[in-house]
């Protein structure tokens with residue numbers, strides 16, 4: 001059976017959530033419905049349906065419980081609920097919310113991929129209490145022990161964030177699908193693990209999947225350094241160093257074991 005990602009669109013037709021400034025000029029529900037559709041299209045294009053599937057669930061009927069109830073019935077192995085943030089104009093950056101322990105590594109992987117797609121300020125992965133006194137908690141407990149996260153990739157109220165999200169919307173959709181698929185498929189299908197080690201004396205870390213991309217300043221990595229795989233762009237791996245998601249970059253997979 002395939003691994004299944006449930007994509008829950010935040011808010012409802014009748015109450016669409018925060019408004020984003022130009023060039024987005026839309027509310028959360030509408031912007032994220034389109035993002036969810038792009039994510040499903042990418043999943044269909046890039047992954048065989050026998051391996052990985054994504055499906056959209058709305059809160060319009062039955063609210064949060066209705067959406068997650070249908071996702072569970074469908075057989076979701078994990079869920080991502082789509083939002084964006086809004087606050088004073090200066091507030092900015094990417095954050096990802098989780099509650100349960102099994103959701104934390106999933107949050108880290110999707111968060112790091114989101115950062116790599118939008119390149120906005122890293123606000124980290126947080127519990128709802130750490131983020132804002134409980135917002136999102138009700139959604140995040142619906143899946144029980146299965147990984148369940150809320151993504152807030154940018155602040156719709158911040159002009160620079162809105163510009164980046166608008167410009168890289170497809171990249172964001174692809175990053176989140178690739179991260180979810182990598183995470184869900186890894187231990188089962190291709191025998192790979194998320195944890196790798198550098199087997200070269202030194203290994204350059206680059207800003208993209210190719211030697212034409214710049215070397216990142218915090219590299220090169222040394223022999224034996226442990227890294228976590230976030231996305232495959234064979235033969236390049238997007239990897240993460242440490243657990244806070246702040247250091248991500250591409251390395252050639254020939255030099256990892």
Ligand SMILES: [Zn+2]
Pocket residue numbers: 010011017018028082083084
């Ligand atoms: Zn929201």
